[in-house]
Amino acid sequence: MKATLTAVALTLLFAAPALAKEVQGVKYPDTATVEGKELKLNGVGVRTKFVFKVYTAGLYVENPSEDGAQIINADAIKRVRMYMLRDLDKKTISEAMAEGFKKNAGSKMAELQPKLDTFTSALTDVKKGDEIILTYVPGQGTRVQSAKGGQQITVEGKDFSDALFSIFVGKSPVDDGMKKGMLGKD
Secondary structure (H helix, E strand, C coil), X not given: CHHHHHHHHHHHHHHCCCCCEEECCEEECCEEEECCEEEEEEEEXXXXXXXXXXXXXXXXXXXXXXXXXXXXXXXXXXXXXXXXCCCECHHHHHHHHHHHHHHHHHHHHHHHHHHHHHHHHHCCCECCCCEEEEEEEXXXXXXXXXXXXXXXXXXXXXXXXXXXXXXXXXXXXXXXXXXXXXXXXC
16 A cells, blocks of 8 residues: 555656746746646757846646657747846847747748748837747737737737747757757756
C-alpha cells in the first residue's frame, strides 16, 4: 500500500504542469484562460541582450511540452506574455522582432512579409513594466495586445504564428537561455 501511494505521488509530481513562477520580480500564474480554454504555464525565460535583461516571457499552452517544435506545430491555442524590464522604442522592438522572425520564416519569408509588416505596425514604444501579449487561436490568427496603448490587431494564418512563436522556442530562437526556460528546462 505504501509503495503504491509513493508511486502515485511520484507520478503526480512528474506529470504536473509548471506551477506559478516568479522571474525578475514578475509573477506568472500557472494558468491563463483564452477562448474558454485553460492554458498551462509551460515555462518562463528572460531575454538578455549582451548583459542587459530586456524582458521576461511566459509561454502558455494547452498541452505542455519540452519540445519547441511540438508546441509550434500544434494547431492549438498558445500565448506568450512578455513583460518589459526596460524601456524600448518602437523601432528597436520592431527591428528585433522582425530579425528573429526572418531567421525562423526561412523560404516562406517573402509571402509572410506583409503579415510581418502588419504585426510590426501594431507595436509601440514600451516602458519598463509594460506587457505585450501574443495569442494564437486556431481559425482566427495571432492577436497582438499591448497592456498600455497601441492597437490590438489579429494577424491571420498559422504560418505567421509558427514563425512568430519560433522566435521564442524554435530552431533559431533570439535567446537560447530564454528558450530553455520557456520550455521548462531550467
